[in-house]
Amino acid sequence: MLPYFGIRTSDAKVSPLGNGHINDTFLVRWSNGELVLQGINTQVFKTPKALVENAHKIAEHLATKRQKSEYSLEIVAPVRTDKGLLAVDLGEQGFWRAINYLPHSHSIDVVSSEDEAFSAAKAFGHFSSALSDLDATQLEDVIPQFHHLPGRIDQLKAAVTCDQENRLASCSDWVDFVFSQQDILQELAQISPILPLRICHNDTKINNMLYDKRDMSSLAIIDLDTCMKGHLMYDFGDMVRTFTSPEEEDSTSLENVHVRESIFAAICRGYLSELDTVLTQDEKSSLWLGARVICLMIGVRFLTDHLNGDVYFNIHHESHNLQRAANQFTLYKSLLEQEGQLKNYLK
Known part of the structure; x- marks a missing residue:
């Protein structure tokens, strides 16, 4: 080609x-x-x-x-x-x-400092702020209902019912855990209708912000494939998901997977420094929910793909998606355990 x-x-x-x-x-x-x-x-x-x-x-x-x-x-x-x-x-x-x-570009997979988290969150906020006056309806939904937790849980239910790869027995505890988290669906149903539609990146992983390796300053936002209309709480949530853990998302060292409070605080400072005057009060109130939803939802997607025979995400071995799912659910649990102190950084 x-x-x-x-x-x-x-x-x-x-x-x-x-x-x-x-x-x-x-x-x-x-x-x-x-x-x-x-x-x-x-x-x-x-x-x-x-x-x-x-x-x-x-x-x-x-x-x-x-x-x-x-x-x-x-x-x-x-x-x-x-x-x-x-x-x-x-x-x-x-x-x-x-x-x-982009020459001189450099990406990282794990955030190692508050400065890295702050600069990346500020860059993603800057990106969204610059797009806030572009009509979101001009973009076509390349993956309809991409960040739709009820639909993702329905897909998991279908995968559990089918169990086409006979893998359910090895992950039934995680399936039961997902189905126990019904309260979060009620929160979503209440706030989603009142949030404005904006152009969202929808994949704000740390390695989708390039640093300039000459001075480690923010260089560019990349991977615009999933840019669609949506709610910015999910962009915030995916930063929390991919910035705060000291482990990569497929790490099996679950005892080390947790939300680092100082990194969470740096995300809040960086993101809101660019968007504080752009976001509505309802959007600001939704950010904590976005963090929880994304961690849970990505885990659900990994788990569903594992049950379906790994047809969506690229894998390196048979249990790769199950390991990713366990990692994300562990991070989600850490969010819930630290809710009291973490929410303070969004005030």
Whole structure:
């Protein structure tokens, strides 16, 4: 597919990039330049053209903001094909798009300091603030009901009923735990209808914020694949989920998985420093719920995929998704145990 982007295959060096669960991502270098080439997982993203159109609209809006000195981060933008297209659909050979590569970029998988958490949360807040005046309905939902906990629990129930891989016996305790958390669904039903729809990143993992490795300053927000309309409490929640634990999300050292209070506090400071005047009072009140929902929901998704035979997330071994689920449920429990002190940082 390289010739579609004006690159001679004989002149290019291609290497894997990142550790994403869904798409296949590569760094392509040749004598005259470099770019990121990505094969979109069309089993997950059923409308890949909408995905690249959404990313294009966001990049254009942020570029306009940057020209006005209203956006300070670098922008991940589409690299068009030699025919001016945003992507190449090769049928059985995949759906491919390219984006610009940012030199000097560096990502991390585990937050090691309050400064790292603060700068990343501030960057994600800056990103959302810059998009707050872009009509959220202009973006198509590439994965409908992506952050919809009742639907995710229904999917788990279906997977439990089917148990097509005969794996239920090995994880029934976690299934029972999920089904015991019904109160959180009532909270969601009460607050969701009164929250404004905004453009959300929907995957605010720590490794989706690039640092500049020259000085470790915030460089760019990447991975815009799941940018859709939604509620910002989920963006906040995914930062809590991926920043606060000292362990990676598939770590089996569950005794070390917990919410680090100082990191949680740094997230709150960084995020609200950019969005305090943008968020409504209802949105601010929803942030704590967002943190709990995301930790529980991602665990539910990992557990469901394990029961279904690992058809969604990329895995390295048979029990990988079950390990991820146990990790996320342990983090969720830590949130509940520390609710009293953690909520104070959102006041």
